[in-house]
Amino acid sequence: MTDDTQSDVLVSIGELARSTGLAVRTIRFYCDEGILESQRSAGGHRMFDADTATERLLLLRRLRALGLGLSSIIDVLHGERSIAEAIATESARLDIEFKSLAWRRASLRAIEAATPTQRAERLALLAAAQDGGVVHDCLVQFWRRILAPIPRTDIDMWVYWNVPEPPADPSIDEVVAYAELAALVADPDINGAVRQQYWRNQSELIRDRRGLYIDVDDVLRDVVPLVSQGVRPHAGSELDRFVNAHARARGERDSQRFREQLLIDATDSDYRIHRYWALTEQFFGTRVTVGPTHDWLYNALAHSTNLADAQAPQPAFTPMNSPR
Template sequence: MLSIGQLAEQAGVSVKTVRFYSDRGLLPEAARSGGGHRRYGPDALDRLRLIRSLRTLDLPVPDVSRVLDEEDALEDIVAGQLREVGSRLAALRWREAALRLLTDCTARERAERLRLVGALSTPPGTDALARFWRYWLPARLPARVVKAVVDQAVPAPPDDPTPEQVLAFARLQDFVITPCFVSGPRANTNYGQPEVHLPGKGYRPAVLYEGLPEAYELASAALRAGRAPHRGEALDCFVAVHAASLGRRDTGDFRRDLHRMLAAEPRIDLYWQLTAEILSPPPGPPEPTPGAADNWLREALAATAPAPDYGRVHTAT
């Protein structure tokens, strides 16, 4: 049996530390002396050393208690601590990149950048971006379609961002919370909506948004290969999806109509430009976004849509 002083000396800690762990139930005493002094059994030294090791890893006392009492608790607790540490490191990297962003710029740029990054949490969340897409998409889309679009369109904040990525993310968040989007674009008559989003235009939006990802993936392969917009499977898929959503056939007349309609639609190119900057910082090659794929397909349609047939003009000879 060891006294509290002997146990503290052998473990290399203070008596106060032993008493702290004892009072919290982590280090049960085996008995008390006739004078009421604590006495510890032969296993107490190993248990105290284990407690010290766990506390060195910054495990809180309740987690230490679980490890001591539950045989399989350590693995779960360590995994949770790793997640927490990863989150803290990501926050520190975002803070560092944001601070670097404020160096080597003019006073005017610094003031604007400070306003933008001041609105970001570290690391930032994506709720504002997801909310933007739920507002932007047509009303009454099936929930699974909305989720698929949001998952594809919302960029995840990088764990170790560059200052340029911090600025792009801050600008992207600033873009989606501007007044024309706060209550949703559908509610603002000053901000146009694509035809597919408007009721009474004959579109079946769910058909369109379910089919577009396949066309975008085909176009993305061409973009990665550096190929210019052209006829082929990607464009055929893109046109077929639009035709199916309108209940029409893919004909020359339809392609002319589709080209005219898409050319007149409002765009959110800034969103996709900033998303590309977040996903593919220089000097690496840009990773195609759905917006880049859509632009490629529209250019392919414009380049290959049949010209209007005005009929032959007969002149007298």
């Protein structure tokens, strides 16, 4: 404190304790920690500027009552951050804490609600997914591995659209579904199954993986309204563009042979993939994600090859720009 900020009235530690409602030992602690300044009387007792010390201690007490940590309060008292900044930081911390507590509460209720035969399995499932934020990070990392080596900036919107955020206050069904998503992506075999579904057969021959990603993403966006409207999978421009995208990326052309190759070792019917997208529907509701759109194109592709098999023999390949 400077002389300009001090009043002429000095009070003892006892008087300061009575005026602020704080214990003498607490005020002494604040002095020892350098939070509150004092001076010594001729007899060696602590003396305080009445106005400045009272104002400082009342602010400290009020901020402590709101749950702010001592380190944050010291920053405020030393002018290193404003009260508004300290309050905002504490509020953000509480948001995280509340989400964690809500997740734990839902998990406990889910275990409590399970039947005796389900309880052990559900306990193991939820114990492995103790925090929604951590699970979300696992889901994001899973899809980044699937889409590698596509740059992260190119897939951020894809991830936002297809990876559900953990509910702030999950229900029993939601916490179980989210935990099951975590268990699915932890399965070492599902990575290969999903990569095979996304990049199709002979992915090692893909010359331009980023170009394929962009082209397929454009097709998927156009398939979304078809899925939303309940349009059955069929041959058409959407399927042609999908096949052409894969063909171009491999230096091939669309042909009956190439379409059949795209179906070799197809994993689109893998129950784990279908289960993953079924679980995401619990969080997205009517939003159509990549799962149903990929499934629509797979069924359209399978249908087109079946139709071709039933027709007269076709040329070995169809020129890319020929009319259909």
